Amino acid sequence: MSDETASMGEGLQDFLGLGDRSLEVLFGSQSGNAEALASKIVKTAKSYGLDGNVHDMDGFDFNSLSSKKRVIIVCSTWGEGEQPDNAEELWKFANSSAASKLEGVHFAVCALGDTSYELFCESGKEWDGLFEKLGATRVVERIDCDVDYDAPSSEWTLKALPALAAVDSTGNFIEEMVDEIAQFASGSSVGASGDDGFSVPSIEAEAIQVEISVFRFDPSTNSTGRDSWACAIPGHLSVMEALRAIKEGHDGSLSFRDGTNDDPSTAISVNGKLVLPGRIRVDSIASSREGSLRLRVDPIPGSDVIRDLIVDHWALERKRESSKPWMVAATREGIQTPQGVIGEMNQFTALRVHSLADYDSAPLLHSSSDAVPYANGFLGPAVLASSWARRSDPRTAPERVIEIDSILGSSNGIRAETDLAPIFRRDGYSKSVSEGLLEARTKTIENDSFNGKLGKHVWWYCWTVKSSGKVNDTVLYRQVLGPIGLLGNLFSGVTARMVLGFTRTGGNVLNSLLGMVAPPAGIGKMPRQFNSTVADHHQVVAIYNELDGRF
Amino acid sequence: MPLKYAYHPGNVAHSGSPEVADTMNAVARNLGLELTILDGATSCGAGIIRQANERLQLALNARTFAMAESHGLSILTPCAATAGNLKQDLEKLRSNPILMKEINDVLAKTCGLVFSGETEVHHLLHVLVDEIGLDKIEKLAVNKFDFRVAGYYSPYFQMEGACGGDSVHDPDYFEQLIDALGGSPVDWEGRVLSVGAPGILSEESTALRQSAAVISEAKDEGAEIIVSACNLSHSVLDIYQGKASRVTGITTNIPVIHLTELLSFVFGNHNTRFAQLRTRIAVIGD
Numbered sequence: 001m002s003d004e005t006a007s008m009g010e011g012l013q014d015f016l017g018l019g020d021r022s023l024e025v026l027f028g029s030q031s032g033n034a035e036a037l038a039s040k041i042v043k044t045a046k047s048y049g050l051d052g053n054v055h056d057m058d059g060f061d062f063n064s065l066s067s068k069k070r071v072i073i074v075c076s077t078w079g080e081g082e083q084p085d086n087a088e089e090l091w092k093f094a095n096s097s098a099a100s101k102l103e104g105v106h107f108a109v110c111a112l113g114d115t116s117y118e119l120f121c122e123s124g125k126e127w128d129g130l131f132e133k134l135g136a137t138r139v140v141e142r143i144d145c146d147v148d149y150d151a152p153s154s155e156w157t158l159k160a161l162p163a164l165a166a167v168d169s170t171g172n173f174i175e176e177m178v179d180e181i182a183q184f185a186s187g188s189s190v191g192a193s194g195d196d197g198f199s200v201p202s203i204e205a206e207a208i209q210v211e212i213s214v215f216r217f218d219p220s221t222n223s224t225g226r227d228s229w230a231c232a233i234p235g236h237l238s239v240m241e242a243l244r245a246i247k248e249g250h251d252g253s254l255s256f257r258d259g260t261n262d263d264p265s266t267a268i269s270v271n272g273k274l275v276l277p278g279r280i281r282v283d284s285i286a287s288s289r290e291g292s293l294r295l296r297v298d299p300i301p302g303s304d305v306i307r308d309l310i311v312d313h314w315a316l317e318r319k320r321e322s323s324k325p326w327m328v329a330a331t332r333e334g335i336q337t338p339q340g341v342i343g344e345m346n347q348f349t350a351l352r353v354h355s356l357a358d359y360d361s362a363p364l365l366h367s368s369s370d371a372v373p374y375a376n377g378f379l380g381p382a383v384l385a386s387s388w389a390r391r392s393d394p395r396t397a398p399e400r401v402i403e404i405d406s407i408l409g410s411s412n413g414i415r416a417e418t419d420l421a422p423i424f425r426r427d428g429y430s431k432s433v434s435e436g437l438l439e440a441r442t443k444t445i446e447n448d449s450f451n452g453k454l455g456k457h458v459w460w461y462c463w464t465v466k467s468s469g470k471v472n473d474t475v476l477y478r479q480v481l482g483p484i485g486l487l488g489n490l491f492s493g494v495t496a497r498m499v500l501g502f503t504r505t506g507g508n509v510l511n512s513l514l515g516m517v518a519p520p521a522g523i524g525k526m527p528r529q530f531n532s533t534v535a536d537h538h539q540v541v542a543i544y545n546e547l548d549g550r551f
Numbered sequence: 552m553p554l555k556y557a558y559h560p561g562n563v564a565h566s567g568s569p570e571v572a573d574t575m576n577a578v579a580r581n582l583g584l585e586l587t588i589l590d591g592a593t594s595c596g597a598g599i600i601r602q603a604n605e606r607l608q609l610a611l612n613a614r615t616f617a618m619a620e621s622h623g624l625s626i627l628t629p630c631a632a633t634a635g636n637l638k639q640d641l642e643k644l645r646s647n648p649i650l651m652k653e654i655n656d657v658l659a660k661t662c663g664l665v666f667s668g669e670t671e672v673h674h675l676l677h678v679l680v681d682e683i684g685l686d687k688i689e690k691l692a693v694n695k696f697d698f699r700v701a702g703y704y705s706p707y708f709q710m711e712g713a714c715g716g717d718s719v720h721d722p723d724y725f726e727q728l729i730d731a732l733g734g735s736p737v738d739w740e741g742r743v744l745s746v747g748a749p750g751i752l753s754e755e756s757t758a759l760r761q762s763a764a765v766i767s768e769a770k771d772e773g774a775e776i777i778v779s780a781c782n783l784s785h786s787v788l789d790i791y792q793g794k795a796s797r798v799t800g801i802t803t804n805i806p807v808i809h810l811t812e813l814l815s816f817v818f819g820n821h822n823t824r825f826a827q828l829r830t831r832i833a834v835i836g837d
Contacts, residue, residue, distance in 0.1 A: 540614075
């Protein structure tokens with residue numbers, strides 16, 4: 001702990017140690033996640049001078065809250081927006097005329113849910129609204145956590161606890177103390193040796209000299225350019241923190257989306273890598289050129305730039321909306337459980353469905369396709385990955401599956417992607433997302449019975465490799481483009497460039513001209529009409545016959 | 552000790568780009584590379600076969616790996632698309648023992664081959680920098696390539712574990728090589744972007760817009776020539792160059808050659824062709 005933190009801590013310790021420092025943490029839990037999270041919060045609360053108590057909502061005396069000063073609600077949502085079983089009775093009572101007002105209470109709500117459901121985090125939202133209605137004071141905004149709730153809930157806890165700790169023993173919220181308490185608690189953090197599940201060891205790095213070059217766009221003058229700053233900053237700073245430092249210390253006009261470390265809308269490109277800037281350290285991404293480190297910061301590609309690093313996500317949202325991402329569930333047979341009849345899904349299917357759309361930022365995934373900026377109307381990998389996950393979900397209604405197939409197979413669907421490789425190569429999401437997109441493409445091609453240009457391309461590619469072991473470009477051109485396409489290439493100069501090797505430097509021009517005698521038969525630079533077969537070609541045929549008899 | 556590799560020429564070297572085969576032979580001789588031609592190797596699938604049947608592409612490439620292993624060699628290819636596809640399939644098989652066994656069962660039944668996963672896949676660019684060394688290459692450079700050169704990597708081998716010691720997202724091996732060969736490397740973002748080569752037949756207009764944007768950036772940054780480490784992308788960057796210009800209205804005239812051609816010319820081979828190229832660079836462009 002630094003000297004400054006220590007002296008600051010002495011004044012605070014009196015405040016944090018005086019009078020009533022109780023914190024009530026109520027959990028509404030179906031699967032145990034909310035309960036576990038409530039326990040973690042109470043453990044962490046000690047660092048903020050709070051005496052935390054965990055309460056199961058089941059059997060809890062709601063009116064006892066009216067005399068409390070600090071309350072946290074951690075509540076999951078069950079089914080289609082319902083309260084978990086252990087919260088139902090309390091919820092009913094809290095909404096009845098017998099419920100006490102909560103005017104002296106300061107509160108915060110952490111809602112757990114699943115974005116797969118239309119009513120996401122509904123129970124938490126209901127508690128949040130009810131506490132406000134009963135006169136309680138909200139000290140931090142509610143957080144709505146998806147199934148991967150660990151990181152966002154941890155971050156939220158680090159905001160909620162200092163705020164609640166700033167409520168003194170008389171019930172007054174002293175807002176100006178929040179930052180001081182947060183800093184004090186951070187300084188006294190148990191770090192890596194802590195067992196509270198929240199504290200992450202702080203790994204500090206030496207200051208490094210780095211040149212940060214940032215893309216600038218001024219919409220008022222419609223001008224673009226780059227600004228560069230050479231500065232010495234600690235290597236462990238996140239890129240987001242570095243941008244904040246530039247904005248605060250050098251150029252207040254620098255615009256970027258600020259947010260939590262996991263905020264998907266903060267996505268930017270740093271040295272060509274698509275990242276969430278709060279998640280990545282400067283020293284892990286800076287590239288070394290001629291002895292100095294550099295960061296080249298750009299907006300993510302594929303979206304209109306509003307100003308500097310801020311892009312417009314609205315177009316992506318409209319595409320998402322057009323894909324109707326919500327669940328349309330089939331009526332399914334359930335199984336009898338002590339809690340009543342519920343639907344079931346085996347863990348492998350559940351894992352697969354989840355992993356197909358397990359990406360951390362839709363804008364990041366969207367911009368990972370190099371085709372997106374150039375294919376008008378293309379829905380892009382983020383929308384298509386979510387659609388494919390829905391299609392692969394056994395709960396989805398059959399009529400909805402047909403609709404999704406239609407979206408995937410449309411001219412703006414998966415066929416509009418010219419190249420899957422850029423999506424595969426970029427990280428930030430699991431490979432299962434890109435592999436899911438490949439599956440979606442395969443399914444679309446099969447649904448079309450290998451018709452259309454994409455289907456024919458794939459079919460004849462496979463066919464020619466079976467025939468000789470090598471791809472035959474001439475067959476592909478002829479079968480995919482057809483006579484009209486070949487004529488188009490002839491008049492657009494494509495064929496001429498093949499024959500003459502206009503800018504190329506190999507081969508005998510005469511041989512290539514001979515290729516024109518029987519177009520598109522190729523000799524020399526023109527693709528060959530016939531391929532020689534690879535050695536042991538029969539093995540290739542045998543592999544095809546073993547694995548895929550269609551070709 | 553010569554460096555020994557099993558050689559996979561890629562998809563287009565035997566077909567529309569014979570100049571790759573011509574120049575690669577000369578380059579291997581100059582560098583002292585001992586290449587064993589894999590006569591039985593099939594197309595890498597170019598990511599196309601896996602769109603119909605992923606296991607089919609895996610089995611075909613596993614057969615190629617098994618052949619390289621039978622020689623006790625790693626695979627070398629001058630094509631980024633081939634390097635990327637082979638590496639992706641190699642890693643997929645290595646990381647999934649059940650899948651590897653299933654594919655090995657197919658290989659055993661159909662070819663009598665076994666694939667252990669011991670082979671490696673290298674692109675020529677990474678062998679030049681990581682294995683041979685730029686200092687040796689600089690000594691071999693008898694014809695300095697004194698142009699402003701945009702080195703095009705393509706996205707295919709810019710993956711974790713597939714680009715040697717180079718950076719995945721911000722590579723500079725090509726620029727180092729160009730510098731060693733006497734050229735002035737151009738700094739440009741488009742060097743790792745796709746030009747839509749796998750989709751040129753099915754989504755032509757999008758691919759043409761992609762390639763026009765990449766070429767245009769190279770020209771804007773002052774490049775006099777593009778050198779491609781990807782033979783597949785070269786076909787779009789070069790053959791479809793004029794069409795891309797007509798579709799987009801962007802000026803795209805620029806010579807585009809293969810990495811193997813660049814090396815061959817600088818090492819003193821194919822002097823007539825190099826003279827033609829010099830003339831073309833002087834003539835073509837804005």
